[in-house]
Each structure stands twice: as structure tokens, then as C-alpha cells.
Amino acid sequence: MADVLAAFTDHLRYEKARSEHTVRAYTGDVRGLIAFAGARGVPISCIDLSLLRAWLAEQTRRGAARSTIARQVSSAKTFCTWAVRDGVMASNPATRLQAPRAQRVLPTVLAPEQAAAAIDAAAAPPDAVPSDGGLPETGSPRPVALRDRVILELLYSCGIRVGELCGLDLADVDADRRVLRVIGKGDKQRSVPYGRPAEEALRLWLTVGRPELATPASADALLLGVRGGRLDQRMARSVVHRATGDGEGASIGPHGLRHSAATHLLEGGADLRVVQELLGHSSLATTQLYTHVSVERLRAVHDQAHPRA
Known part of the structure; x- marks a missing residue:
């Protein structure tokens, strides 16, 4: 075996x-x-x-x-x-195996103003304890605060997965065109644009924050931990949960920001196939889930606001 x-x-x-x-x-x-x-x-x-x-x-x-x-x-x-x-079996017994129909659960999404507040919350005060448990850095703003803002900006601006975020190298940032080169599932590469707020966050991180944390172990990693190594996914998730937890309800993780980005793009009029390309979905059916999110939110607003709802 x-x-x-x-x-x-x-x-x-x-x-x-x-x-x-x-x-x-x-x-x-x-x-x-x-x-x-x-x-x-x-x-x-x-x-x-x-x-x-x-x-x-x-x-x-x-x-x-x-x-x-x-x-x-x-x-x-x-x-x-x-x-x-590979000759381990003579015939394939799984060809007639059927999977149960998955229950499609609408993902939790933030409102645009909630997403903006979460990104602002990532830039903690200089004397705050770093999100990854290291000692507080001196100077203002802290390198870790600059990094945390980049994490939130890129996850929300680009809708990328947390693994894709942590795998980014310096060479994957095309600052002139404001585009990231992302390696997704199945080692498939795609280009994802990012906005001007993310551009400013990246500029500060690359010129002020990253040089303070960089060590020989950093190699070409874009995002770093407090010891200079490549940022791991667990720490990125911790950053997002800390920033989105407002004390009134459960926080969301990186995938929640991805859901939010997709929903806001569609609500803003983006074409479904464009969103599919941005998210790196192999099937359009996966992206269509977000149209249901938008419809549910529209229905909720209608029920609350219309006198004859």
C-alpha cells in the first residue's frame, strides 16, 4: 500500500x-x-x-x-x-461512480464600505503588536503594517487566492501596467490588474517596508514574515481575520475577500467571462455562483426598502 x-x-x-x-x-x-x-x-x-x-x-x-x-x-x-x-488495476471500476449533487451555499461577502474599512484596519498603529507575533518594529509606519495593507489590498483588488498571493515574487509585479502575474491551480498562469490604492500600498511596501524585513532567506518573495522568510498562508489568513473582525460578527478569511471582489465586480457591471478570467476559474459555472449572490442581495434590499415588498 x-x-x-x-x-x-x-x-x-x-x-x-x-x-x-x-x-x-x-x-x-x-x-x-x-x-x-x-x-x-x-x-x-x-x-x-x-x-x-x-x-x-x-x-x-x-x-x-x-x-x-x-x-x-x-x-x-x-x-x-x-x-x-500504471498496471495496478486491470480495469477502471470508477467510471460509473456518481458524485452527489453539491449543495450550493452562497458565500459571505462584505459590503464595499466594509471592505474599505477592513483594508484601513490592516494599517495598525506603529505601536501595535504585529499580526504575526513578532516584536513591534520602530518607526512609523511599521513594516508589518505596510505589508498587512498590501495583503488586504491585493486579495480584494485582484480577487486572488491566498496561495496565489503568498506565492508572488518580485518579478511578478508589473508596476508600469499595474498587473500581477499569478500562478493558479494546475500551474496555470494569468495576468490580474490591481487598482491605484493597491499600487500605492505596494510602492510603500517595496520602498519602505520590505527592505527593513528582508534577509538572505527572503530571496525573491514579494511578501515576507517578520523573520524575513516568505509569508505563509496561515499568517496571511490571520491578517485578514484580524482586519475583518469588528466585534459584531464572525470575521471572514481571504476567500471571503475573493468572494467580495467577484460580487462587487458583477454588481458594478463587469462581464461574467471577464470575472471568470480574473478569478482563474476553469468553468464558467463556478463564476455564475456570484450572480446568485448579487440577486440575493438585491432581493434583500428590495424586501427591506420597498413599501409593497
Whole structure:
């Protein structure tokens, strides 16, 4: 089992170019599938459709969400396709496997004024404790405050994913055209424009903030932690949650800013396919979710404001 899992992991990582999150999730799913088969005396080469269905039924019985079951179906399909190709299985038992229809949940979005307030909140006072737990820097404004504002500006202005943000290098910033070169899922590259507020935040970070934090470990990373290494995703999420938490409700994370950016673009009249390109969605159906968000918000305003609603 260990050899098969290792080979499958390499396939996901190097051939399919899946993200580390996807690699961990799919590998964990397949490990569970193989263990389920082994407990019933079924070797990997003899896994069939009935066993796959029994495995999924067991996950449902244990209370797995529909989204989790859908991912496990995808994991099983990917694994079986690879296993047939590499001679681990003689035939693919997953071709007739069906995933449950996912429940589409409308994402939480900020109002434009809430997004602006969150970005302003990221620029904490110079004597505030840094968001990533280091010692307060001297001088005004603090390098970490400048960096935190860039994090909020780029996530909201560009609608990029937090992993894409943390993976940015200095060479990915085209300051003349105000465009970022972003490497998204599947190592697909796209160009994303950013606005003038983000341009000013980047200028201050690159000229004032980053030089104070940079070390030999910084290499070409655009955004840095307090020790000079590349900013990691957990810290970026912490920055966003701190900035969007107003004490009146739950804060949102980086993906909430991405949802907000997409919604505000559509509400401002942007074409759906343009938003699809900006977000890096492979399917237009994924982007269409944001049209439902806009309709729901329109209905909510109508119900509240119209005398005959």
C-alpha cells in the first residue's frame, strides 16, 4: 500500500500539478479506500464498483458532508484512472461512480464600505503588536503594517487566492501596467490588474517596508514574515481575520475577500467571462455562483426598502 500511495502522490504532485492541499486530501481519501478494501480481504487490484459504493456509503453513515463525499468520488476516480494506466488495476471500476449533487451555499461577502474599512484596519498603529507575533518594529509606519495593507489590498483588488498571493515574487509585479502575474491551480498562469490604492500600498511596501524585513532567506518573495522568510498562508489568513473582525460578527478569511471582489465586480457591471478570467476559474459555472449572490442581495434590499415588498 505504501508504494502505491507514494506513486499516486507523485502522480498528483508532478504530473497533475495539484496543489499540496489537494494532494493531501486525495491521498488521505485513497488511503482510507485501500484500508477499507483491505479490511474486507480485497487487494487493490480487485477493487470493484460495489466496493467503491460500499466505501462511500460507510462515509455517509459516519456523517460525512455531501461536499466531502463528492471529493472522495473525485479522489477514487483519479486514483482508479491512474491505477489502470500504471498496471495496478486491470480495469477502471470508477467510471460509473456518481458524485452527489453539491449543495450550493452562497458565500459571505462584505459590503464595499466594509471592505474599505477592513483594508484601513490592516494599517495598525506603529505601536501595535504585529499580526504575526513578532516584536513591534520602530518607526512609523511599521513594516508589518505596510505589508498587512498590501495583503488586504491585493486579495480584494485582484480577487486572488491566498496561495496565489503568498506565492508572488518580485518579478511578478508589473508596476508600469499595474498587473500581477499569478500562478493558479494546475500551474496555470494569468495576468490580474490591481487598482491605484493597491499600487500605492505596494510602492510603500517595496520602498519602505520590505527592505527593513528582508534577509538572505527572503530571496525573491514579494511578501515576507517578520523573520524575513516568505509569508505563509496561515499568517496571511490571520491578517485578514484580524482586519475583518469588528466585534459584531464572525470575521471572514481571504476567500471571503475573493468572494467580495467577484460580487462587487458583477454588481458594478463587469462581464461574467471577464470575472471568470480574473478569478482563474476553469468553468464558467463556478463564476455564475456570484450572480446568485448579487440577486440575493438585491432581493434583500428590495424586501427591506420597498413599501409593497
